Amino acid sequence: MYKALGWMLAPLLAACASSAPAGAPARPDLCAQVRAWKAAGDYDRHRIAPSGGSDEGGLNYRFDLKGHGLKSVSAQCGAGSYSECEFEVERADGGRYAFTELSRFGLIRVQGRHYLVYGIVGDSKGKDPKAQRVVELADPPKPVCDQIGDYADLM
Secondary structure, rough: HHHHHHHHHHHHHHHHHHHOOOOOOOOHHHHHHHHHHHHHHOHHHHEEEOOOOOOOOEEEEEEEEEEEEEEEEEEEEOOOOEEEEEEEEEEEEOOOEEEEEEEEEEEEEEEOOOEEEEEEOOOOOOOOOOEEEEEEOOOEEEEEEEHHHHHHHHH
């Protein structure tokens, strides 16, 4: 009898195990979401502006984040469209980490997390000019989505 009951419950248990928990939000494609925000004019609502001034060329940035585990982010960037930035992140606990990424970025906060958003600048050489690349500001940084691919193809 227990064996027959087990065979009857097996499909039900398999269905429950393969479905998402009730109430768990589906994680949208953040690249597509950023693109939609830009198209609708809502991007600035999520964007974090640099704190204070930057240098004359506008290539050095500082962001005071206060909360969400991070204290600040600073970036020193080269002048070219696809030059590099040297980022330094200070965590709320006083720890620091650094990494190098591309210049011409935006910093956004979504659901309490911080993300760097990259797009295509200037001539897209056959790429979608509205394509996005989003990287979570973590140690180490975590790519979330990439509609752009290899930036070397654009240089």
